[in-house]
Amino acid sequence: MRFRTHLITSLLLGAVCYPRQPVQFASVVVGGTLIDLDHLVIYALRTGDWSIVGALRYDRYRHLPLQPGDHRPRYGFLRSWLHRPLLSLPLCWGLAWRYPALRPVALGVTLHLILDRRWKGSVVH
Numbered sequence: 001m002r003f004r005t006h007l008i009t010s011l012l013l014g015a016v017c018y019p020r021q022p023v024q025f026a027s028v029v030v031g032g033t034l035i036d037l038d039h040l041v042i043y044a045l046r047t048g049d050w051s052i053v054g055a056l057r058y059d060r061y062r063h064l065p066l067q068p069g070d071h072r073p074r075y076g077f078l079r080s081w082l083h084r085p086l087l088s089l090p091l092c093w094g095l096a097w098r099y100p101a102l103r104p105v106a107l108g109v110t111l112h113l114i115l116d117r118r119w120k121g122s123v124v125h
């Protein structure tokens with residue numbers, strides 16, 4: 001799933017659920033988008049390249065099938081445990097149950113993981 005799709009869907013969900021509550025609205029968007037920062041951190045740890053430009057450049061070709069003569073490096077999955085719903089959602093909703101202010105964040109994270117699962121097999125983040 002592309003970042004812009006996560007951003008748009010999070011904006012829509014935030015607007016539907018919290019039309020007059022800007023903090024909660026922003027929290028849905030934060031939960032629905034910033035979970036993907038784990039990809040950037042894992043990329044940087046594996047490559048030593050902490051530039052966003054390098055990560056974006058890598059993201060453009062990492063899903064393409066290998067072609068003869070293509071020797072660009074591949075670093076495997078760039079997902080942390082945050083993208084494992086059976087681990088992250090109970091933790092997320094457990095925290096949201098204990099701290100109600102985190103419910104919009106949990107909502108955004110849940111949307112993000114559903115979208116990632118829905119499009120698994122295509123372009124997945």
Ligand SMILES: [Zn+2]
Pocket residue numbers: 001035036083112116125
């Ligand atoms: Zn993701």
